[in-house]
Amino acid sequence: MSSMAAAQQPASTLDQRVTDIVSVLLAREAPERVFAPPFLIAVPPAQLADLVGRLEAANGALRSAEGLVPVTPTSGRFTLRFEKATAVASFSIEPRAPGRVTGLRIGSAVPLADDARTIAADFAALPGRSGFALVRLGQASPIAAAHADSQFAIGSVFKLWVLDALAEDVAAGRHRWDEVVRLGPRSLPSGVTQDWPADAPVTVETLATLMISMSDNTATDVLIGLVGRERVAARVRATGHSDPARMLPLLTTAESFALKLSPSSTREAYARADEAGQARILAGLDTEKILADADLTALDGAPTAIETIEWFASPADVARVVDGLRQSRDPRVLAILGVAPTMARDLRERFAYVGYKGGSEVGVISLAWLMRRKSGGWMAVTASWNDPAAAVDPQRFAGLAERLLRLAASD
Incomplete structure (x- = not known):
């Protein structure tokens, strides 16, 4: 059977399941008749009803489903239409009768007639x-922007500058992607290498891939040590960062954690110091001991010094560094950026290439995408949200970012 026939064969079954899903969402059908037991264990009926309630509260009543697109013989996607918005939903079914639904993901709701003005209002x-x-790379004016030149804490998005510096070193012959280095002192998660054996040998390309795709902090710090803090700082300046003093001296992830876990007097002294003074404070930190002894739950509550101990850049600064990365002649750079595109499948299919890096901590979230249209043009979407008073809502922010991506895909 051809792949086309395989996709066409289950269309009637998939179409019926779309109808069934909507009947459940409208409370006209019992979830147990439509969804497989493992799904209902993970997402109980009450939780499903709560999700629908929140979607309708924000977007008006659910009206219909349309536009089934079979993806495999047992999966597809369709569009939910609300009074004031639409949302793309992906689903999967059992391979054998009765073909109950085994997975359902409802994407972010997009207001009808969404545009740059409405998106900006919701960001505000x-x-x-x-x-x-939202930038068409190579052109002076952005397609859409708000506070694009303001400095924000960006979390792990700073790792784009580490990749940029590493790529330049590889191009200059100072390092190689297949060069083997040993893991150094551990940072805290995210990532996996903090749990690997001490001094484990790892290639530079593996470290870079983990740094971008999994935001591995220990891998990042090893690369900063390999390239050199000043080399990364030089690339921050060279890429046109609009306020490098906010980014420098460049913190390792372990130093950032150690400062935030230090007494408030240390944090306040760091905030008051100039770049040279901050470098002296970092040199005096016993980072390994602080991380080993600290109560890490202290970082899980309210935002901690996000306006002073962080990595800072504007959305326009981030767009510039991803633009520089896309101009690299080394195909590994884009391959590393593209390992985890973090974009809804229906959107990814509208681009020839998608690369991504995100970052977050309590009170901070920042997202950055690099996309190449199938027609050949390149675009970037970068966005940041800081709230020093409370944790931010990642799902709410991701929904706004997805609307920017859909605007980019339709432009």
Whole structure:
């Protein structure tokens, strides 16, 4: 059977399941008749009803489903239409009768007639500060932007500059992707290498891939040590960062954690110091001991010094560094950026290439995408949200970012 026939064969079954899913969402059908038991264990009927309630509260009543697109013989996607918005939903079914639904993911709701103005208004409604830029690379003016030149804490998005510096070193012959280095002192998660054996040998390419795709902090710090803090700082300046003093001296992830876990007097002294003074404070930190002895739950509550101990850049600064990365002649750079594109499948299919890096901590979230259209043009979407008073809502922010991505896909 051809792959086309395989996709066409289950269309009637998939179409019926779309009808069934909507009947459940509208409370016209019992979930147990439509969804497989493992799904209902993971997402109980009450939780499903709560999700629908929140979607309808924000977007008006659910009206219909349309536009089934079979993806495999047992999966597909369709569009849910609400009074004021639409949302793409992906689902999967059992391979054998009765073909109950085994998975359902409802994407972010997109207001009808969504545009840059409505997206900007919803960004402005976020508590704290936020900004974004949707840029057609190579052109002076952004397609859409708000506070694109304001500095924000960006979390692990700073790792784009580490990749940039590493790529330049590889191009200059100072390092190789297949060069083997040993893991150094551990940072804290995210990532996996903090749990690997001490001094484990790892290639530079593996470290870079883990740094970008999994935001591995220990891998990042090893690469900063390999390339050199000043080399990364030089690339921050060379890529046109609009306020490098906010980014420098460049913190390792372990230093950032150690400062935040230090007494408030140390944090306040760091905030008051100039770049040279901050470098002296970092040199005096016993980072390994602080991380080993600290109560890590202290970082799980309220935002901690996100306006002073962080990595800072504007949405426009981030767009510039991803633009520089896409111009690299080394195909490994884009391959590393593209390992985890973090984009809804129906959107990914509208681009020839997608690369991604995100970052977050309590009170901070920042997202950055690099995309190449199938027609050949390159685009970037970058966005940041900071709230020093409370944790930010990642799902709410991801929904706004997805609307920017859909605007980019339709432009």
